[in-house]
Amino acid sequence: xxxxxxxxxxxxxxxxxxxxxxxxxxxxxxxxxxxxxxxxxxxxxxxxxxxxxxxxxxxxxxxxxxxxxxxxxxxxxxxxxxxxxxxxxxxxxxxxxxxxxxxxxxxxxxxxxxxxxxx
Numbered sequence: 001x002x003x004x005x006x007x008x009x010x011x012x013x014x015x016x017x018x019x020x021x022x023x024x025x026x027x028x029x030x031x032x033x034x035x036x037x038x039x040x041x042x043x044x045x046x047x048x049x050x051x052x053x054x055x056x057x058x059x060x061x062x063x064x065x066x067x068x069x070x071x072x073x074x075x076x077x078x079x080x081x082x083x084x085x086x087x088x089x090x091x092x093x094x095x096x097x098x099x100x101x102x103x104x105x106x107x108x109x110x111x112x113x114x115x116x117x118x119x
Contacts, residue, residue: 006069012045074086
């Protein structure tokens with residue numbers, strides 16, 4: 001998952017709502033089929049983002065990603081919600097995405113050890 005995919009989530013959700021309305025009122029079978037195909041693609045992309053965010057094991061990181069990319073809050077708003085400076089929100093997102101690029105996810109256990117596993 002990359003930042004571009006995460007940032008396009010809310011626009012794709014909006015397009016899904018628009019296409020569902022078009023499908024509801026569309027009578028032209030050719031257009032209906034095109035809309036339905038595009039709707040399926042968009043829903044798959046959004047589901048991948050949802051799964052990625054909900055698959056983040058660290059609660060704080062998961063909350064930050066959810067508020068930023070799913071709920072559309074600014075980093076300043078997210079920072080206020082989780083009691084961190086907005087610059088720390090940005091760093092936490094960047095660090096997590098860089099870690100993900102390496103194909104690894106991480107979680108700090110109750111024993112304060114870092115456990116890495118494939119995402």
